[in-house]
Amino acid sequence: MKREKKTMIAIITGIIFLVLLCIPRAPVLAAEPYKIGCIFSVTGPASFLGDPEKKSAIMLADQINKRGGINGHPIKLVIYDTEGDPTKAVLNINKLIFHDKVLAVIGPSRTPTTLAVIPIAQRAQTPLISCAAGIKITQPVKKWVFKTPQTDAMAVEKIYSYMQKNNIKKVAIITVANAFGESGKEQLVKQAPKFGIEIVAQESFGPKDTDMTPQLTKIRSTAAEAVVCWGTNPGPAVVAKNMKQLDMKIPLFQSHGVASPKFIELAGDAANGIILPTGKILVAKDIPDSDPQKPVLLKYIKDYESRYQTNVSGFGGYAYDGLNLLAIALKKAGPDKAKIRDELEKIKGYKGVSGVFNFSPSDHNGLTMDAFVLVKIVNGKWQIIK
Amino acid sequence: MDLVTQILQFLFSGITNGAIYGLIALGFTIIYNATEVINFAQGELVMLGGMVMIALSNGTSLPLPVGFILSVLVVSGIGALFERFTIRPLKNPTQIGIIIITIGVSILLKGVAMFIWGKETLSSRPFSSSPPIHIGSSTLDPQSLWILGITFGILLLLHFFYQKTITGKAMRACAFNKRAAGLAGIPTQKMVLLSFVLSSALGAAAGVAITPITMCSYDMGTILGLKGFCAVVLGGLGSTVGSVVGGFILGIVEALGAGLISSSLRDAIAFVLLLGMLFVRPQGIFGIKEVKKI
Numbered sequence: 048m049k050r051e052k053k054t055m056i057a058i059i060t061g062i063i064f065l066v067l068l069c070i071p072r073a074p075v076l077a078a079e080p081y082k083i084g085c086i087f088s089v090t091g092p093a094s095f096l097g098d099p100e101k102k103s104a105i106m107l108a109d110q111i112n113k114r115g116g117i118n119g120h121p122i123k124l125v126i127y128d129t130e131g132d133p134t135k136a137v138l139n140i141n142k143l144i145f146h147d148k149v150l151a152v153i154g155p156s157r158t159p160t161t162l163a164v165i166p167i168a169q170r171a172q173t174p175l176i177s178c179a180a181g182i183k184i185t186q187p188v189k190k191w192v193f194k195t196p197q198t199d200a201m202a203v204e205k206i207y208s209y210m211q212k213n214n215i216k217k218v219a220i221i222t223v224a225n226a227f228g229e230s231g232k233e234q235l236v237k238q239a240p241k242f243g244i245e246i247v248a249q250e251s252f253g254p255k256d257t258d259m260t261p262q263l264t265k266i267r268s269t270a271a272e273a274v275v276c277w278g279t280n281p282g283p284a285v286v287a288k289n290m291k292q293l294d295m296k297i298p299l300f301q302s303h304g305v306a307s308p309k310f311i312e313l314a315g316d317a318a319n320g321i322i323l324p325t326g327k328i329l330v331a332k333d334i335p336d337s338d339p340q341k342p343v344l345l346k347y348i349k350d351y352e353s354r355y356q357t358n359v360s361g362f363g364g365y366a367y368d369g370l371n372l373l374a375i376a377l378k379k380a381g382p383d384k385a386k387i388r389d390e391l392e393k394i395k396g397y398k399g400v401s402g403v404f405n406f407s408p409s410d411h412n413g414l415t416m417d418a419f420v421l422v423k424i425v426n427g428k429w430q431i432i433k
Numbered sequence: 434m435d436l437v438t439q440i441l442q443f444l445f446s447g448i449t450n451g452a453i454y455g456l457i458a459l460g461f462t463i464i465y466n467a468t469e470v471i472n473f474a475q476g477e478l479v480m481l482g483g484m485v486m487i488a489l490s491n492g493t494s495l496p497l498p499v500g501f502i503l504s505v506l507v508v509s510g511i512g513a514l515f516e517r518f519t520i521r522p523l524k525n526p527t528q529i530g531i532i533i534i535t536i537g538v539s540i541l542l543k544g545v546a547m548f549i550w551g552k553e554t555l556s557s558r559p560f561s562s563s564p565p566i567h568i569g570s571s572t573l574d575p576q577s578l579w580i581l582g583i584t585f586g587i588l589l590l591l592h593f594f595y596q597k598t599i600t601g602k603a604m605r606a607c608a609f610n611k612r613a614a615g616l617a618g619i620p621t622q623k624m625v626l627l628s629f630v631l632s633s634a635l636g637a638a639a640g641v642a643i644t645p646i647t648m649c650s651y652d653m654g655t656i657l658g659l660k661g662f663c664a665v666v667l668g669g670l671g672s673t674v675g676s677v678v679g680g681f682i683l684g685i686v687e688a689l690g691a692g693l694i695s696s697s698l699r700d701a702i703a704f705v706l707l708l709g710m711l712f713v714r715p716q717g718i719f720g721i722k723e724v725k726k727i
Contacts, residue, residue, distance in 0.1 A: 253699065258450055260443075260446040261689075264439050284648065293572055
């Protein structure tokens with residue numbers, strides 16, 4: 048009886064083996080995989096950034112591997128979650144570099160987490176492609192650090208050049224009292240003289256404030272010809288509603304921080320007439336066919352939406368561009384960190400989701416203000432301003 | 434624009450916010466009067482009121498009054514469960530113990546709300562869709578009038594309840610001396626339950642009324658609770674009229690401070706006011722030193 052059982056087990060094991068051998072597999076990539084580290088804030092307060100970034104990176108890695116990898120080597124992503132916390136980001140990047148021995152790191156998702164990991168990437172001489180917007184990440188240029196999102200400076204430039212064209216000379220600014228708002232305020236104040244603009248009022252509001260009428264009343268009593276609001280939801284929606292309530296007729300400009308359908312939902316009718324800069328992904332279908340980014344955008348949106356069955360987010364593209372750029376560099380450089388860095392710096396004219404990248408030794412962001420388009424909200428819809 | 438219109442506009446903003454703070458402060462007062470503790474989950478009850486209303490009304494054609502009443506009922510039920518399962522089972526209800534429980538409940542409610550409604554901010558329709566009201570060259574949001582009306586309505590009802598009804602009187606007796614009230618045949622446990630239900634209902638009403646202006650997110654309760662608490666301390670712990678007056682003072686000072694001094698000092702001004710009050714008159718404007726409450 049016992050003996051029979053043993054033979055039985057042996058036979059079954061044999062069969063399983065045979066069956067497994069016969070299953071047709073994806074093309075077997077014999078070469079050793081290229082390990083790439085990713086640190087995103089997949090959970091926590093900035094999960095709206097990290098989650099689509101993780102999804103986009105996984106999607107792109109699968110696509111690259113299906114095509115046969117890079118020079119025959121498949122890509123292997125090692126993804127960790129920072130929960131938006133700088134301390135965890137530091138732990139994660141140490142683990143990636145010294146334990147997982149990755150060739151390069153994509154992420155983190157937020158400016159504070161990125162600033163925390165930069166010294167480590169620099170010391171370990173590992174290329175880092177950040178998905179965070181803060182201008183301090185690549186200015187001044189750090190040898191091993193690159194980034195893919197557009198910066199505040201470009202958004203401000205875009206708004207101010209529109210104002211210059213439309214003869215708006217006096218503006219009031221109202222910014223949220225956090226890192227995003229402060230950075231926006233800095234740029235708004237710094238760039239104003241260049242465009243012949245005078246800032247006649249500077250107000251701020253708390254991220255959780257629910258009434259901005261006092262600040263706006265103050266602005267109403269100045270000679271401001273336009274208001275620029277810099278913040279992320281829900282504050283800017285309150286500003287929009289309060290301006291309507293106060294019957295202020297001067298145009299309101301918002302930052303790219305609210306460039307999502309959520310803002311229109313929150314601000315309701317008050318959203319109409321607002322002008323803001325946004326990445327092209329929000330209006331991908333409406334940008335002219337001559338735009339070099341259009342095919343990239345449409346493909347990314349189609350792939351993402353069909354794979355994850357949700358609407359595409361404006362943020363996943365940062366990781367998508369990061370991994371694509373890295374793939375270009377890896378293809379030329381092979382598994383050598385220093386060479387990867389050199390090749391990254393040489394990339395010119397890469398058409399990505401966030402813009403057309405032209406890296407150089409003095410510019411590790413590689414974008415210009417053309418990465419943004421100005422849109423106006425008309426009847427609850429985005430309309431591109433030519 | 435001249436200074437007078439500006440100040441009028443600041444006052445409108447202050448009064449609106451003041452009514453919101455007062456409404457939340459009333460919730461604190463009711464529970465304080467029955468248990469002598471501060472319910473730190475009060476802000477979360479307000480948030481729940483707003484959230485339930487949004488869940489009921491967005492996408493459906495539910496008439497507003499029905500939605501209002503339903504949200505108040507749902508949140509009152511949650512308040513009853515809150516008392517029944519976290520406060521009542523305590524063997525030795527010390528003040529500090531109950532306070533810590535309410536903090537725990539507030540974290541729980543916040544977490545549950547985050548799971549159900551997500552982290553995004555939600556908005557709801559205003560009660561009436563009329564345009565802003567112009568007074569001189571200042572304007573007032575019609576929703577502000579609703580909030581003011583609800584605050585005063587509730588204040589009147591509460592006053593009537595405490596002074597004229599036997600249950601209200603029993604509650605006051607509990608607040609005055611729980612042991613003596615118990616000896617006189619007042620079911621003190623039921624009074625505590627009732628106070629939680631009442632203050633939850635109030636919180637829910639506040640939540641429903643303010644979300645068209647403030648919008649609603651799972652974590653809005655914390656700051657609202659803090660401001661309401663400031664209002665309570667300003668007005669005097671345990672005084673219903675004091676809570677509302679405290680709310681108005683806080684709202685108006687905040688608005689004037691933000692408008693005339695600096696908007697970045699808005700919260701600081703409120704808390705300086707609170708500290709000042711604690712130094713000068715710790716029992717608050719309407720508080721009477723440990724003699725008689727309500």
